[in-house]
Amino acid sequence: MRSNPTPSSSRQDWTLVIGPRSGWFELHLADLWRYRDLLWMFVRRDFVAVYKQTILGPIWFFIQPLLTTLTFTIIFSGVAKMSTDGLPPMLFYLAGTTPWNYFATCLTKTSTTFKDNANLFGKVYFPRLITPLSIVVSTLIQFAIQFFTLVIALGWYLLQGADIHPNLSGILIGTPLLILMLGGLGLGCGVIISSLTTKYRDLAFLVTFGVQLAMYATPVVYPLAVAPTEHRFWLELNPIAGIIEAFRSLYLGAGTFSWGLLGYSAGFTTMTLLLGILIFNRVEKTFMDTV
Amino acid sequence: MSQSVIQVDKLSKLYRLGEVSTGTISHDLNRWWHRVRGRDDPYAMVGQVNDRSRKGESDYAWALQDINFKVAQGEALGIIGRNGAGKSTLLKILSRVTAPTSGSIKVKGRIASLLEVGTGFHPELTGRENIFLNGAILGMRRHEIRQKLDEIVDFSGCAAYLDTPVKRYSSGMTVRLAFAVAAFLDAEILVIDEVLAVGDGEFQKKCLGKMTDVADSGRTLLFVSHNMGLISSLCKRVILLEEGRLSLDAPASEGVMSYYTHGRSTPYKADFSNRQRPLSGHGATLLAGAVEDLSGVAVAEIDIRSGFQVRMRYRLETDTRTGPFPNFHVTDSAGNYVFVTAPLNTRLLTGSGVYDAVCHIPGYLLNDGTYFIGLALTFMEKGVKVAFFEKDALCVNIIDPIHATLDSDRNGYSGHVPGPIRPRLDWCVSQLS
Structure with a gap:
């Protein structure tokens, strides 16, 4: 009976066929949708874990950017006298670090997906992409707190009568799009790195270091406009540059808002994300054997 | 037979052996640098057996090979x-x-x-x-x-x-x-x-x-x-x-x-005399053991209705003061003890020589299933001294030919009768009204 499957059994409609490495484009996106509750549970877990472990947990998200901003204000504006586009330095740096931190945190955290979850991944199947996705979503909490800080600072400066011109309608439409791009880019880069680091774990050190360096290659502590023209092209190649500049110009009314740069960032994000998902999908099937 | 819900076809899984990455680039680079200079691999496990005979074969191992069910x-x-x-x-x-x-x-x-x-x-x-x-x-x-x-x-x-x-x-x-x-x-x-x-x-x-x-x-x-x-x-x-x-x-x-x-050729019959490390202690050595039917032929399967015997052969190297007593430890397939049995009056058998101990186990004592018999010899001399104890030395399969016993012995019940033993006991069922 084993050697001769009956005609009826060969015509059976199997719900799942487990085979060797599948093609590049079998992404099982339907699976991802079926497990959407898990995404929510992971986000909740991350939130509760941070919230419960220390009373200061969420407050750290608040203190950290404030301290960073303060440091930047003293060093770059106070000591180095770098331009802040005529804006109050505090506000300028806050508007730069808020989106940058979101991107950087997404990237750093997702870049260790496989390593951090090796134990879980080794025991049970679920679409692996859920994990980095949940990180991108739960990092929004951190972003929200920092964003709140920015809004308060902005409100305070506006009350003081500072010369700032937020673009309200632009903010409403632009903010979600910019966040989406930041998250997407962070996720894309993160999953690519996490896929590549399944074999070599010490590459992860490079990530933390690289992200720190990358901040200086991005107009976070200086406006894009001050860059010398011959270097400007290279700065604009950085896909985050356009996003941060756009963010700052929406909220503070100063800086370079360029559709061309944003379009380039959007295209770059989409490509990175696609490539990331493809590689991630490729690696997830067998990474348990190499980790 | 109902439809199959899982079908495994020619399933194989290959794992790579040998130079699995050390997990960090720096280690791998270091290893490469050592090899270039003709040194030993700095990350090879200390004390690991370097089996040359197998090294040439292949760098891969099949964790699963051609599984079908x-x-x-x-x-x-x-x-x-x-x-x-x-x-x-x-x-x-x-x-x-x-x-x-x-x-x-x-x-x-x-x-x-x-x-x-x-x-x-x-x-x-x-x-x-x-x-x-x-x-x-x-x-x-x-x-x-x-x-x-x-x-x-x-x-x-x-x-x-x-x-x-x-x-x-x-x-x-x-x-x-x-x-x-x-x-x-x-x-x-x-x-x-x-x-x-x-x-x-x-x-x-x-x-x-x-x-x-x-x-x-x-x-x-x-x-x-x-x-x-x-x-x-x-x-x-x-x-x-x-x-x-x-x-x-x-x-x-x-x-x-x-x-x-697995790994034992005749589990119902075992010869221990040629062991590199003989099973011995206190001057006694286990030589052989067997599960036999009533006519003395070693067999693997025993009909639940008929009895069988367990035989153990041992040797006393020297004369002893108090004779040892052989004992058999019967466990079920889960490793739970069913019983331990030992003969009476063996303390007089003190002289050196080869002994044969046979224990008769009646039919309808053990239930159907797989049982293991541990062979042991014990001295009672200033406390308990175990000369040898070979756990699970023998294996016996008690089978219940249901087609033959269904009406006579099982009251028509064809299912599994639970428990390690299935004794036939005296019953008295009387009609009161």
Whole structure:
């Protein structure tokens, strides 16, 4: 009976066929949708874990950017006298670090997906992409707190009568799009790195270091406009540059808002994300054997 | 036979041996630099046997090779094999944790695997939150979990601690909770690996009951365990894996017996005299042992109706003050003791020489199944002195030819009669009115 499957059994409609490495484009996106509750549970877990472990947990998200901003204000504006586009330095740096931190945190955290979850991944199947996705979503909490800080600072400066011109309608439409791009880019880069680091774990050190360096290659502590023209092209190649500049110009009314740069960032994000998902999908099937 | 819900075709999994990465680039670079200078690999394990004879063969090892089997709907299939036989790899592929190298598994219905209970439990979260998290990891939707929450909590017996963080739970409680979540999964196929290792006896019984329910409710169960008793009570059929190959696909009792006797040529008959390290002590040596039918012929299978005898041959090297007594330890396939037996009046047999000890075990004492017989010799001289004790030295399969015994001995009952013994006792049933 084993050697001769009956005609009826060969015509059976199997719900799942487990085979060797599948093609590049079998992404099982339907699976991802079926497990959407898990995404929510992971986000909740991350939130509760941070919230419960220390009373200061969420407050750290608040203190950290404030301290960073303060440091930047003293060093770059106070000591180095770098331009802040005529804006109050505090506000300028806050508007730069808020989106940058979101991107950087997404990237750093997702870049260790496989390593951090090796134990879980080794025991049970679920679409692996859920994990980095949940990180991108739960990092929004951190972003929200920092964003709140920015809004308060902005409100305070506006009350003081500072010369700032937020673009309200632009903010409403632009903010979600910019966040989406930041998250997407962070996720894309993160999953690519996490896929590549399944074999070599010490590459992860490079990530933390690289992200720190990358901040200086991005107009976070200086406006894009001050860059010398011959270097400007290279700065604009950085896909985050356009996003941060756009963010700052929406909220503070100063800086370079360029559709061309944003379009380039959007295209770059989409490509990175696609490539990331493809590689991630490729690696997830067998990474348990190499980790 | 009902439809098959799992079909495994020519499944193979290849693992790479040898130069598996050390995990960091710096180590690999360092290793390469050492090799360039002709030094030894700095990360090779100290004390590792460098087996030259095998080195040339291949850098790859088959964890699974050409596995074929089918599982019918509602069937409880046991997967047994020694450590490293490929059981875990098979389960990992089944639960999609890793992919096979070639071949395929076709599955019909939702498959839920419990390779380890409490996967993804977060210590900071409460019991309730963890139920939801764990359920979601196992593929349950939120509303499904909410529907079953009461049953899950009830089954786990953790109701009082539901809103306490799991980090304050005892390990037993964590396992209870985790098993409860999994037990109420609505999957058509359940893959379970050794989860019953933890938990107290009462809870183990509960789990076993639940798993039997699962099997009875038409769901399919794949069960991996080293506990042969559990396997034989839960599964009707087992597959035995040996070094990555499927060596047997048989009814549970046959598979269990084969599992135990693997590596021993004649388990019902054993010669110990040529052992490199003889089984001896206190001047006594075990020479041989056998399970025999009543005419003295060594056999593997004994009809439950007829008696059989166990023979042990030993040698006393020197004269002793008090004669030793031989004793046989009979255990069932799960390793539980059934009885220990020893002859009376052997203390006078003190002289050196070769002895034969034969114990007659009547029919209808042991139930049908696989039993193991440990051979031992003991002196009672200033306390207990064990000369030798060869645990599970012999193996006997008691079979009940149901077609022959159905009407005469089993009152027409054709099912399994539980218990390690099945004695025929005197009964008195009288009609009172």
